[in-house]
Amino acid sequence: MFNSIKVKLTIIFLLWSLVPLVMLRFIVYPVVHRAFEQMVIQNLTGVGHKQSEFVSSWMKERKNDAALLASDTCIMAFHRCLTDSAEFKRILTQLEFVRDTHGYKDILIIDKEGKVKAGTEKNLVGIYLTEFDFFQEAIKGKVYVSKVTPSTFPALNEFGDREYGVPSLFVSSAVRDEGYNIQGVLALQVDLVTLSNEMRKVKLGETGETYLVDKDGLMITESKFINTIRQMGLIKKRTSLELKVIDPTTGKLTYAAEECVRGKEGYDAKGYLDYRGVRVLGVWHWLPEYGWGVISEIDLEEAYAAPMGMQRQFLVTIFVLAGVLVLVSIYVGRRISVPIIGINEATKRIASGDFSQRVPVTSTDELGQLAQSFNTMANSLEEKEFVHNFNRIIASSLLTDVFGAVSNEIKKVVDFDRISITRVHEKEQAFFVTFALTRGYTSNELRAGSMSRKVGSMMGDMLATGKPVVVDDTENGRYWSDKILLKEGIRSRLGYPLSFQEEIIGAINFSSKKKGYYTEKHFAILSRIAPQLAIALENARLIEKLKVQKAEV
Structure with missing residues (x-):
């Protein structure tokens, strides 16, 4: 199978065609894919940095609010105000306005x-908060951000109701009097839902989100997928302080959460499972001032939708192009190999003695030229074989005995429906139809042995010019014999003069039922057998003459 030139050419063309596609797949595509990955990670990292800076800035504003409010003149004098005084009422009004x-x-x-001593929630007035860190640190003169912990007193939840255990974050500052002496603490209870909503304003695709975790890996803001998580049974009310950011398949902190609680920052471009069990890309930052980790994540499928889509399109394109290239390779291989195979087969037949083999010339390129050269060679070999056989037959016996064999041999190179040899009469203005062989029809007015006049005949023209004569259509022929042959169905004719010792002694004549069949291309082969045929005709004449002389004696 692999010895076939067709198969070899097809494989070669296919390999050369597929090499660029393979290079695209294994060299160009990985580069493009990495560029997409880098672009995705850069965007994700940018969002992560922006969210980290936003959280820091937002909390700084809360600290500034606490410090500024604590330094307000009215609040600085709270310890001297009676609860029913106008000054105290102004303090409450100001607190409610800021809230x-x-x-x-x-x-x-x-x-x-x-x-x-005072607050926006009257039910909290009079209780002691000495055990809370936001009081203990602020009373030392600091502006302090507390840990996020469940409230031990009724606090507002996300629905506006008060309940115990609500995740609470306080920002507190010392309150000093005019002498810069600490008289108490101002505490702002921050709404973590507001922080969650503010963080969601930075869009990160359809599945992207940013959330905060504490040093224990507990989420302290609200998840974008709270309904999904609730359906999974991971939380009851809210994600803040209820949801531990763990991989559900291992029960351990997710890769991003684990890195955060270690105080590290970074990203993962390969993907890891988040708390839903969904593979995501992530970037994380640790905020040591607050003990929080800022994690930004997006589903890997969405993040790499463009490169994955490109990969699918690329693979489809490769398969389609590969299919087309296979067909083109087969076609080109066949287009090149078929003429070569045809020449090879024809060469084998010529080698076995069949000189009639020819190959079709289907193009003008090198293959077409090769086929044309082969046919020229085959023509030359066939002519040589024909001349050799013709001379052998002529030399084997008298023309009268071998005319049938001679006719069959001539028919291999010049087709005919009727063939005849005429001989010029030595004395009369006439010529003899010495030999005639008719195929395919019975009418034969110009039969062997008949004598016809030279005037107005094809023989007369050949005697006058010494050149071959072609009649394209006997219906329009100028010779008297054309009308006779037309009745017999002959439409075209060819006469070739036979010369002996520079004298025309006769002619070989061909007739065909096809109009315009004979052309000058037949002259070349006839010129190679005419001398031998003329000698045979002269020998026949001499033998006939000897017979006549012997009979007279």
Whole structure:
């Protein structure tokens, strides 16, 4: 099979055609894919940095709010105000205004003994908060951000109701009097839902989200997928302080959460399972000031939708092109190999003695020229074989005995429906139809042995010019014999003069039922057998003459 030139050419063309596609798949595509990956990671990293900076900036604003409010003149004098005084009412009004305009849940003023002296929630007035870190640190003169912990007193939830255990975050600042002496603490209870909503304003695709985790890996903001998580049974009310960011398949912290609690920052471009069990890309930052990790994630399928789509399109394109290239390779291989195979087969037949083999010339390129050269060679070999056989037959016996064999041999190179040899009469203005062989029809007025006049005949023209004569159509022929042959169905004729010792002694004549069949291309082969045929005709004449002389004696 692989010895066939057709198969070899097809394989070669196929390999050369597929090499660029293979290079595209294994060299160009990985580069493009990596570029897409880098672009995705750069975008994700950019979002992560922006979210980290936003959280830091947002919390800084909360700290500034606490410090500024604590330094307000009215609040600085809270310890001297009676609860029913106008000054105290102005303090409450100011606290409510700040709560409503800045989105805080509650604002409390605590004296230095830890007792709530004033606040936006009346039910909290009079309770002691000495055990809370936001009081303990602020009373030392700091502006402090507390840990996110479940409330031990009724606090506002995300629905506007008060309940115990609500995730609470306080920002507190010391309250000093005019002498810069600490008289108490101002505490702002931050709404974590507001922080979650603000973080969601930075869009990260359809599945992207950013959330905060504490040092234990607990989520302290609300997840974008809270309904899904609730259906999974991972939470009851909210994700803040209820959802631990763990991989559901291992029960351990997700890769991003684990890196965060270690105080590291980075990203993962390969993908890892998040708390839903979905493979995601992630970037994370650790905020040591607050003990929080900022994690930004997006589903891997969405993040790499473009490169994956490109890969699918690329593979489809490769398969389609490969299919087309296979067909083209087969076609080109066949187009090149078929003429070569044809020449090879024809060469074998010529080698076995069949000189009639020819190959079709289907193009003008090198293959067409090769086929044309082969046919020229085959013509030359066939002519040589024909001349050889013709001379052998002529030399084997008298023309009268071998005319049939001679006719059959001539028919291999010049087709005819009727063939005849005429001989010029030595004395009369006439010629003899010495030999005639008619095929395919019975009429034969110009039969062997008949004598016809030279005037107005094809023989007469050949005697006058010494050149071959062609009649394309006997219907329009100028010779008297054309009308006779037309009745017999002959439409075209060819006469070739036979010369002996530079004298025309006769002619060989061909007739065909096809109009315009004979042309000058037949002259070349006839010129090679005419001398031998003329000698045979002269020998026949001499033998006939000897017979006549012998009979007279």
